Amino acid sequence: MSFSxxxxxxxxRRPSVSIIRxxxxxxTGTPDLARMLDHHVAYVATLKEAGATVxxxxxxxxxxxxxxxxxxxxxxxQGAVVMRPGAPSRLGEAAEMAxxxxxxxxxxxxxxxxxxxIEGGDILVTEREILVGRSARTNAAGIAELTxxxxxxxHRVREVITxxxxxxxxxxxxxxxxxxxxxxxxLSASGCFSGYKVVDVAEGEEAAANTIRFNDLVLMxxxxxxxxxxxxxxxxxxREIGNTECAKIDGGMSCLSLRFTPG
Ligand code: CIR
Numbered sequence: 046m047s048f049s050x051x052x053x054x055x056x057x058r059r060p061s062v063s064i065i066r067x068x069x070x071x072x073t074g075t076p077d078l079a080r081m082l083d084h085h086v087a088y089v090a091t092l093k094e095a096g097a098t099v100x101x102x103x104x105x106x107x108x109x110x111x112x113x114x115x116x117x118x119x120x121x122x123q124g125a126v127v128m129r130p131g132a133p134s135r136l137g138e139a140a141e142m143a144x145x146x147x148x149x150x151x152x153x154x155x156x157x158x159x160x161x162x163i164e165g166g167d168i169l170v171t172e173r174e175i176l177v178g179r180s181a182r183t184n185a186a187g188i189a190e191l192t193x194x195x196x197x198x199x200h201r202v203r204e205v206i207t208x209x210x211x212x213x214x215x216x217x218x219x220x221x222x223x224x225x226x227x228x229x230x231x232l233s234a235s236g237c238f239s240g241y242k243v244v245d246v247a248e249g250e251e252a253a254a255n256t257i258r259f260n261d262l263v264l265m266x267x268x269x270x271x272x273x274x275x276x277x278x279x280x281x282x283x284r285e286i287g288n289t290e291c292a293k294i295d296g297g298m299s300c301l302s303l304r305f306t307p308g
Pocket of ligand 1: 067167295297
């Protein structure tokens, strides 16, 4: 069974009213909370359709970006690693997530170095390795600490580069199956996916690169028909979910959940 695409559980957190202060690279408008909540309900329902037991956490007003739970932890079959987000306003989100992971996992370890920063959005777990993109949020010290923490669990970390101007490594790619990665051309052109099959995101649809494969379903943002058809043509069952409001604050499908089978 593939631990990188098959999961029993997901953790999500409902967006808070403070979401209007969420971080963004470019201001394209204020997210509409009611609309975002509708999208979030559809997202959680689709995870359940895929077979997930979903742990739905309440909003955290103190952390505008806390709906993006993926950045707080890395969940592996052997245990979970609590991250140290590189965005100062998000640092405290990791400690908020830790007790929920401890309730589910036998082993929970933490990135602790004062100079170590790493966010889950920069981490792509495949069946053979863990790729971590160095970015404005994830630095070499954070990657080195993660490498040390997961080595005893038998995982190998490979450092790659998140393209300049792109928030996270997984903003531009996602795992479709053990050997297949959906990627923007600007990222795959770096050669970081050599040895994998790559499905290209259609020209002009770069925002469709962040999807999630959860058991038999691929969850992707609505509004990217060429990429949807390319994924479906490769044999995957696609579910489209509205993402217009999260997109205003640079969030997508993967950011909205932690996906795992507790170990
Ligand atoms: C941030 O800038 O941190 C949030 N507004 C978006 C985080 C998206 N998370 C992710 O890609 N994993």
